Amino acid sequence: MKFSPRLLIPLTGLALACLCVIVLFFPACLNQDHSGGNSVKSDETPAQIAGAPLQAADSAARLLASPEQPLERAREAFAGHNYDEGLRLLEMSGSEAVSSEQLYRWAQEALDSYNYDAGLRLLEMSGSEAVFPRRMHRWAQEALSRDKHDEAVRLLEMAANSGDSIAMRHIGTCYRRGWCGKEKNQEQALYWNKRAAEHGDAISMFQLGAAYENGKYGEKNAGQAFYWYEKAAENDNDDAMYTLAQRYAQGLGVRQNYKDAFKWLYLAARQNNFEAIYELANYYDQGLGVAQDKVQAFIWYKRAYCSDHYKQTRAAYNVGLAYARGIGVTENQEKACRYFKELRNTDGLDPEAYSLITQCDNNR
Numbered sequence: 001m002k003f004s005p006r007l008l009i010p011l012t013g014l015a016l017a018c019l020c021v022i023v024l025f026f027p028a029c030l031n032q033d034h035s036g037g038n039s040v041k042s043d044e045t046p047a048q049i050a051g052a053p054l055q056a057a058d059s060a061a062r063l064l065a066s067p068e069q070p071l072e073r074a075r076e077a078f079a080g081h082n083y084d085e086g087l088r089l090l091e092m093s094g095s096e097a098v099s100s101e102q103l104y105r106w107a108q109e110a111l112d113s114y115n116y117d118a119g120l121r122l123l124e125m126s127g128s129e130a131v132f133p134r135r136m137h138r139w140a141q142e143a144l145s146r147d148k149h150d151e152a153v154r155l156l157e158m159a160a161n162s163g164d165s166i167a168m169r170h171i172g173t174c175y176r177r178g179w180c181g182k183e184k185n186q187e188q189a190l191y192w193n194k195r196a197a198e199h200g201d202a203i204s205m206f207q208l209g210a211a212y213e214n215g216k217y218g219e220k221n222a223g224q225a226f227y228w229y230e231k232a233a234e235n236d237n238d239d240a241m242y243t244l245a246q247r248y249a250q251g252l253g254v255r256q257n258y259k260d261a262f263k264w265l266y267l268a269a270r271q272n273n274f275e276a277i278y279e280l281a282n283y284y285d286q287g288l289g290v291a292q293d294k295v296q297a298f299i300w301y302k303r304a305y306c307s308d309h310y311k312q313t314r315a316a317y318n319v320g321l322a323y324a325r326g327i328g329v330t331e332n333q334e335k336a337c338r339y340f341k342e343l344r345n346t347d348g349l350d351p352e353a354y355s356l357i358t359q360c361d362n363n364r
Helices: 003-031 046-065 067-079 084-094 100-114 116-126 133-145 151-160 165-177 186-198 202-214 224-233 238-250 256-270 274-286 294-305 312-325 335-341 351-362
Strands: none
Touching: 003 046, 067 084, 067 165, 067 294, 084 100, 084 116, 084 151, 100 116, 116 151, 133 151, 133 165, 151 165, 165 186, 165 202, 186 202, 202 238, 224 238, 224 274, 238 256, 238 274, 274 294, 274 312, 335 351
């Protein structure tokens, strides 16, 4: 059936008639007393009553168009720990009116509640300037403990992209060892390890030196290994200090130099590196790279004995010998025997050590 333009006139008239009915009678219906059907008295004029529906419709339209309403509802949702709903309303209204600090607080609350989807999105909205690396590491660790590998790596990458070298190292470890749901990938491991080292992470510097020394990332490179060991040592890594001391003492990749070896041993020992503590005592004892000093040798042997390290047994012998012979300390046979008796069941000692143990047993 064809639409005729002549039908438009009666249809328009019908629509206007319906509108008039609504305008005239709808306000009166609203003002009726529902309990008895009688109308409630009003001070409003008929014109004001007739215009009320139009004003209400206009207010509703402005309410829906205002972004403040979803934003307020979003705030209420976040306050009620409904992070998914809060995020939905926030994205509806736009986050421009919310400070990065507030977005970060909501992200923190969501991540502390293990809501990683909402938390990560809120972190992205907050911007990298609001990232606090230590918390990122904790959240990543918690995510890993819950088998949320992708989320953990995303958290680490966000911290890494904000310049955090420890996060870079952790990502490198994930690729090197096949952790965090990642397959082993030496290229990615080298990339992140190197980034961390270049950003000042001393542990990564030491690991990079060891990798070049052992050919973990390709061919061995003694020059690069020494370079990164030295950088790590200069950044207070005690393992690198001890390694450099060994290189200088043995002439590995560098000219043999006991003075430099002593320097790095001393610095490592001051940081309680157990290996370095015992070796430093030997250097003082034998006068390697430093003037011979039996008192200092005794002091460092005793520190090695107290270190609870695998060289503790050897240190006990050296301390006992110092007491037995009065070397670097006042002679005291009773104290000497106290140390020697601890070695009674130890294999691999010098014949002299067993002889001293026997003497102590005979003098009981």
